[in-house]
Amino acid sequence: xxxxxxxxxxxxxxxxxxxxxxxxxxxxxxxxxxxxxxxxxxxxxxxxxxxxxxxxxxxxxxxxxxxxxxxxxxxxxxxxxxxxxxxxxxxxxxxxxxxxxxxxxxxxxxxxx
Amino acid sequence: xxxxxxxxxxxxxxxxxxxxxxxxxxxxxxxxxxxxxxxxxxxxxxxxxxxxxxxxxxxxxxxxxxxxxxxxxxxxxxxxxxxxxxxxxxxxxxxxxxxxxxxxxxxxx
Numbered sequence: 643x644x645x646x647x648x649x650x651x652x653x654x655x656x657x658x659x660x661x662x663x664x665x666x667x668x669x670x671x672x673x674x675x676x677x678x679x680x681x682x683x684x685x686x687x688x689x690x691x692x693x694x695x696x697x698x699x700x701x702x703x704x705x706x707x708x709x710x711x712x713x714x715x716x717x718x719x720x721x722x723x724x725x726x727x728x729x730x731x732x733x734x735x736x737x738x739x740x741x742x743x744x745x746x747x748x749x750x751x752x753x754x755x
Numbered sequence: 756x757x758x759x760x761x762x763x764x765x766x767x768x769x770x771x772x773x774x775x776x777x778x779x780x781x782x783x784x785x786x787x788x789x790x791x792x793x794x795x796x797x798x799x800x801x802x803x804x805x806x807x808x809x810x811x812x813x814x815x816x817x818x819x820x821x822x823x824x825x826x827x828x829x830x831x832x833x834x835x836x837x838x839x840x841x842x843x844x845x846x847x848x849x850x851x852x853x854x855x856x857x858x859x860x861x862x863x864x
């Protein structure tokens with residue numbers, strides 16, 4: 643039972659570089675989410691996908707793009723990384739909406755220098 | 756003002772103590788309340804899930820919701836060093852979750 647799998651686990655980028663964070667879930671969940679977690683700021687929603695084929699902005703979408711590739715996969719792209727995007731990124735999924743609680747991946751630690 | 760407020764701690768207690776963790780919220784539409792536990796360098800994991808007001812018990816953990824006061828609590832009995840983690844409250848009216856900032860708990864042997 644893999645649950646939610648995120649890759650990579652760690653990444654160091656130079657300012658201006660691009661990268662894609664990958665997320666896949668094997669629980670047949672409809673909704674998927676991308677959060678960033680910073681000290682003192684808690685979990686902040688970047689983008690979400692309520693169902694396959696739809697994506698919407700969350701609280702802090704600037705500098706990011708997402709793709710819901712299929713029901714299982716939801717990727718987060720940084721087109722031109724900035725030091726302010728240094729954070730821990732978590733992907734989460736849930737059956738429908740927020741009911742039943744989210745299942746989180748183990749996170750990607752990203753440092754932008 | 757944040758929709759969900761949670762004291763960041765850290766909260767340090769001796770092993771065996773009863774721990775009380777709390778959140779207050781302002782949105783009266785919240786109906787579903789959760790507690791997540793997050794170990795260092797790990798993702799949050801769902802610990803307790805409750806609907807509306809009342810208490811729910813699961814082993815050493817009790818979740819309490821008081822909607823009239825917009826206040827939720829998590830009690831940990833007989834705390835263990837393995838309970839040392841950050842605890843995040845979360846709530847929703849039925850769609851997306853809103854999280855508290857988390858309380859860091861340290862249980863000392």
